[in-house]
Amino acid sequence: MAAWVKGGATDADAAIEAAASLLAKARAPVIAGLSADVAAIRGAFDLAGRIGASVDTAGSVGTYAELGALSRSGALTTTPAEAVGRADVVLVVGAAAWQDPLLKRLIDANPTRGRAAGSERALLAVGANATASLSWAAEGGLPEAVGLLSAHARGHLAGDALPGQIAARLAAARYGVLLYDPAELGEAGVEMLQGLAMALCETTRCFTLAVNGAGQDRAVVPVSAWLTGQAPRSGFGRRVPEHDPWRFDAARQVAAGEVDAVLWLASVPVARPDWLSAVPSVALVSDAEAQSAEVVVAVGRPGHDHGGVLWNEQRAALTFRPAAAPSDLPSAASVLRALKERLAKSRPASRSDSAC
Amino acid sequence: MLSVIRGGRVVDPTASRDSVGDVWIEDGRVVDPPGREPDAVIDAAGCVVMAGGVEVHSHIAGGNVITSRLLLPDLYVSEAAPDGHPFAHAGGAAAWIGATYARMGYTTAVEPAMPPTHALGTQLELADIPLLDRGALTVMGNDDQLLQLLRERQGGDAVRDLVALSVAQSRGLGVKCINAGGASAFKDGALRLSLDDEIPCYGLSTRQIMGSLLDAVEEIGVPHPLHVHCNNLGLPGADDSFMATLDAAEGRRIHFAHAQFYAYGAVDPANPGTGGFRSAAERIAQAIADNPNATLDIGQVVFGQTVTVSLDILRQFAGRKGAKPKKWVLNAGDAEGGGVVPFLYRPRGPTSSLQWAIGLEIMLLSTDPERTILTTDHPNGGPFTQYPRIIHLLMDKSERDREIATLPGVVGERSSLPGLEREYTLSEIAQLTRSGPAKLLGLADRGHLRAGARADVAVYRDDSDRTAMFTAAKLVLKDGVPIVEDGEVVEWRTGRTLSLTVEADKAMAKRADTYLTERFGEGLDSFAVPDAAFGEGVFEEVACRA
Numbered sequence: 001m002a003a004w005v006k007g008g009a010t011d012a013d014a015a016i017e018a019a020a021s022l023l024a025k026a027r028a029p030v031i032a033g034l035s036a037d038v039a040a041i042r043g044a045f046d047l048a049g050r051i052g053a054s055v056d057t058a059g060s061v062g063t064y065a066e067l068g069a070l071s072r073s074g075a076l077t078t079t080p081a082e083a084v085g086r087a088d089v090v091l092v093v094g095a096a097a098w099q100d101p102l103l104k105r106l107i108d109a110n111p112t113r114g115r116a117a118g119s120e121r122a123l124l125a126v127g128a129n130a131t132a133s134l135s136w137a138a139e140g141g142l143p144e145a146v147g148l149l150s151a152h153a154r155g156h157l158a159g160d161a162l163p164g165q166i167a168a169r170l171a172a173a174r175y176g177v178l179l180y181d182p183a184e185l186g187e188a189g190v191e192m193l194q195g196l197a198m199a200l201c202e203t204t205r206c207f208t209l210a211v212n213g214a215g216q217d218r219a220v221v222p223v224s225a226w227l228t229g230q231a232p233r234s235g236f237g238r239r240v241p242e243h244d245p246w247r248f249d250a251a252r253q254v255a256a257g258e259v260d261a262v263l264w265l266a267s268v269p270v271a272r273p274d275w276l277s278a279v280p281s282v283a284l285v286s287d288a289e290a291q292s293a294e295v296v297v298a299v300g301r302p303g304h305d306h307g308g309v310l311w312n313e314q315r316a317a318l319t320f321r322p323a324a325a326p327s328d329l330p331s332a333a334s335v336l337r338a339l340k341e342r343l344a345k346s347r348p349a350s351r352s353d354s355a356c
Numbered sequence: 357m358l359s360v361i362r363g364g365r366v367v368d369p370t371a372s373r374d375s376v377g378d379v380w381i382e383d384g385r386v387v388d389p390p391g392r393e394p395d396a397v398i399d400a401a402g403c404v405v406m407a408g409g410v411e412v413h414s415h416i417a418g419g420n421v422i423t424s425r426l427l428l429p430d431l432y433v434s435e436a437a438p439d440g441h442p443f444a445h446a447g448g449a450a451a452w453i454g455a456t457y458a459r460m461g462y463t464t465a466v467e468p469a470m471p472p473t474h475a476l477g478t479q480l481e482l483a484d485i486p487l488l489d490r491g492a493l494t495v496m497g498n499d500d501q502l503l504q505l506l507r508e509r510q511g512g513d514a515v516r517d518l519v520a521l522s523v524a525q526s527r528g529l530g531v532k533c534i535n536a537g538g539a540s541a542f543k544d545g546a547l548r549l550s551l552d553d554e555i556p557c558y559g560l561s562t563r564q565i566m567g568s569l570l571d572a573v574e575e576i577g578v579p580h581p582l583h584v585h586c587n588n589l590g591l592p593g594a595d596d597s598f599m600a601t602l603d604a605a606e607g608r609r610i611h612f613a614h615a616q617f618y619a620y621g622a623v624d625p626a627n628p629g630t631g632g633f634r635s636a637a638e639r640i641a642q643a644i645a646d647n648p649n650a651t652l653d654i655g656q657v658v659f660g661q662t663v664t665v666s667l668d669i670l671r672q673f674a675g676r677k678g679a680k681p682k683k684w685v686l687n688a689g690d691a692e693g694g695g696v697v698p699f700l701y702r703p704r705g706p707t708s709s710l711q712w713a714i715g716l717e718i719m720l721l722s723t724d725p726e727r728t729i730l731t732t733d734h735p736n737g738g739p740f741t742q743y744p745r746i747i748h749l750l751m752d753k754s755e756r757d758r759e760i761a762t763l764p765g766v767v768g769e770r771s772s773l774p775g776l777e778r779e780y781t782l783s784e785i786a787q788l789t790r791s792g793p794a795k796l797l798g799l800a801d802r803g804h805l806r807a808g809a810r811a812d813v814a815v816y817r818d819d820s821d822r823t824a825m826f827t828a829a830k831l832v833l834k835d836g837v838p839i840v841e842d843g844e845v846v847e848w849r850t851g852r853t854l855s856l857t858v859e860a861d862k863a864m865a866k867r868a869d870t871y872l873t874e875r876f877g878e879g880l881d882s883f884a885v886p887d888a889a890f891g892e893g894v895f896e897e898v899a900c901r902a
Contacts, residue, residue: 038480038889042484067426070426070427070685071426071427071428072683073683074427074683074684074685074686075685075686075687076685076686076687076688077685077687077688078687078688078689078693079687079688079689079690079693081690081875081877082543082688082689082690085500085875086543105877113500113557114540114544114556114557115544115545115556115557117557174544175543201673204545205542205543205544205545205688207688221422221426222419222422222477222481223480225422225425225426226417226421226449226450226484227449227450227451227484229425229447229448229449230425230429231425231426231429241449243429307888307889308889309476309480309889312878312882314876314877314878315473315877315878315882316690317473317474317476317477318474318476318477319476319878319883320476320884320885320886320888320889322888
């Protein structure tokens with residue numbers, strides 16, 4: 001069991017005590033990362049609710065490109081297994097999605113279910129230097145390219161150039177799929193891509209599919225929604241969950257000097273942000289090093305050291321992963337519970353108690 | 357510990373009881389008067405004592421519910437809510453759902469739409485709803501695996517084994533089919549589907565799929581009959597779909613979800629799409645009276661902003677043009693997927709007023725309230741928080757008249773509601789909200805106050821303002837423990853999730869594993885809902901019928 005306080009090795013109990021005292025002193029703490037199993041994500045929200053922290057995720061750039069567009073104009077989506085099973089045309093938007101493991105599954109097989117079963121699957125590309133039936137470099141930018149495709153699909157533009165050809169190919173598809181990485185496409189681009197799918201669905205079937213981003217954001221979003229009624233990037237400082245993507249952006253908060261402590265949760269390894277070193281911090285991580293934070297507790301990796309519920313990319317669903325190599329490392333959920341118990345004594349538990 | 361709820365008006369229609377008396381409780385169960393002194397006395401003078409309410413159809417968990425929160429972040433925002441739980445005051449959150457039901461005297465609630473592909477997520481969400489016992493219905497009827505079996509005519513045993521496996525894997529409490537074949541047809545370009553239309557690529561019809569599920573549910577001995585969401589929801593002429601579906605059941609047990617949305621007779625049968633609708637409540641009520649094998653829940657409409665959530669993606673796609681505000685989500689998922697379309701039942705609008713009238717009409721025309729269960733299909737007809745108001749309207753003709761007087765004339769022209777004199781009694785309300793739903797789910801120790809019943813009890817102050825009376829119970833006991841006092845949550849208890857004990861056939865499990873691995877790249881294990889993913893003692897087993 002590994003734990004460090006200010007770089008010095010110690011045991012987990014002493015580190016948890018140090019973490020609790022660091023958080024107890026904080027007036028505006030942040031819990032960030034949340035790259036963890038469902039039990040730990042729940043624990044993070046629970047702790048945030050008790051100590052009035054705000055919450056942000058490791059993959060929030062992509063998550064916000066999606067959620068922002070979703071709450072403004074909606075979405076038309078499908079799943080990886082339906083794309084593999086049914087799609088006769090796949091438009092890959094941008095360069096990042098080409099790196100996703102789903103691409104290989106789409107290239108290796110043709111559709112087997114539905115009205116496109118038995119046909120050859122065509123891959124089209126926008127904004128990437130890729131081998132595809134139709135490939136448009138779209139040097140003017142991705143959102144602009146999607147906007148042009150959408151204008152063609154709606155009949156507002158016409159012509160035989162590449163955007164017109166791609167739009168026509170999508171309109172002729174029986175089950176089209178628009179594959180993209182929201183972090184690359186950005187919020188405006190995602191919104192236009194949803195508009196493209198909606199326009200195409202007036203006459204055929206076409207759905208969007210986002211590739212997975214960093215961390216366990218796909219697990220955090222539903223857990224946050226059922227626990228707090230809201231998407232993440234929420235704050236609990238007023239003892240009422242408040243959803244505000246701008247205010248509770250951890251990077252922005254740190255840069256603005258609004259934060260006096262951070263708890264970084266990443267039992268599923270994910271890159272640590274630079275801003276973490278700018279504030280007193282606690283790290284609950286599975287790839288722990290002495291210098292990861294002021295207080296570091298090495299926790300087990302879910303699905304490896306202990307069982308846990310994680311986002312399953314292939315199935316686009318939550319799945320329980322048993323321990324592949326059980327160890328005695330504590331789970332992040334158990335450390336969060338221990339922190340909550342220690343902090344509950346020093347913090348008011350409900351709105352009727354004073355928060356100050 | 358022995359306690360007694362003393363001197364209240366005890367309303368338990370299953371024992372023909374509606375009189376002032378006592379209810380004795382020991383170790384979380386109702387007991388006969390034991391002839392010894394109680395350890396605790398709860399004074400219920402001036403109060404009405406009923407079993408805890410049982411909900412059969414309310415969308416309280418799952419992918420669509422989550423999406424609705426993301427699509428409409430502002431829908432439920434509320435700071436006025438119970439204290440003592442960090443999230444209960446967050447409108448729409450799991451803790452808010454549990455607290456709001458409990459305050460109304462409900463102690464059990466069932467989420468009617470759990471797709472097997474997302475069973476674990478749905479079950480984790482349900483487990484986070486405090487105070488109540490929960491359950492979920494496993495949805496089948498659009499998945500390729502089942503449709504393949506039927507297309508290849510593999511026989512009833514194979515279908516039964518696949519249904520049993522799906523319920524066991526997802527830990528459902530029953531089985532539901534939603535516009536069977538409709539989601540599949542939508543993905544292949546269809547825009548509507550009726551009972552005998554051919555579903556593209558499979559050569560099947562809704563009648564065949566539903567019929568096979570009706571048989572499977574009986575053979576397995578699922579206590580809850582097949583829970584059916586018919587074709588053509590909400591369309592003028594949908595009453596024909598309802599009747600055709602009832603006929604297709606051929607005497608087998610069947611439950612009709614949100615029947616109000618099918619009680620729409622076409623004004624001009626030659627042009628059902630343009631002539632509008634009139635109430636078909638009498639037709640539906642008569643059909644239920646004539647068919648003791650059938651039950652329904654209402655799906656009562658209430659005025660105001662809501663969001664419709666459904667796995668019927670064929671219907672939700674058609675409904676997208678009516679979205680208000682103008683945004684919607686549709687997911688062509690692994691079987692049904694889901695559709696989320698915000699909707700405003702316009703206060704005093706002609707269409708919404710007629711819908712509102714039809715739901716009340718079905719209940720007021722019912723010859724058997726135990727088979728006519730109160731729901732709003734939360735949030736599709738409106739939020740479940742409106743139950744007290746609906747009960748008030750059922751119990752009070754003058755209150756109904758006052759509301760009807762504010763509504764457009766279409767209510768009187770196209771429904772019989774204004775002329776209905778009936779006022780529900782407290783016993784009938786208990787049938788509508790307690791004994792009926794408990795019997796329907798096959799939960800023999802709920803919905804009544806006879807000896808042996810679980811001590812889930814609601815005590816209300818008797819008040820002619822039934823809205824106030826049923827909104828905030830004076831006392832609610834869950835398993836004998838007070839969870840609500842004077843309308844406030846006093847004990848944040850964790851309930852249990854009810855799941856059916858079903859034996860899965862090993863050969864079918866092996867076949868399913870192969871099929872799923874081929875389709876998803878992962879086998880049956882990745883669809884599991886294992887105890888290890890939950891805290892201790894979350895699930896409670898419910899036995900199949902002998």
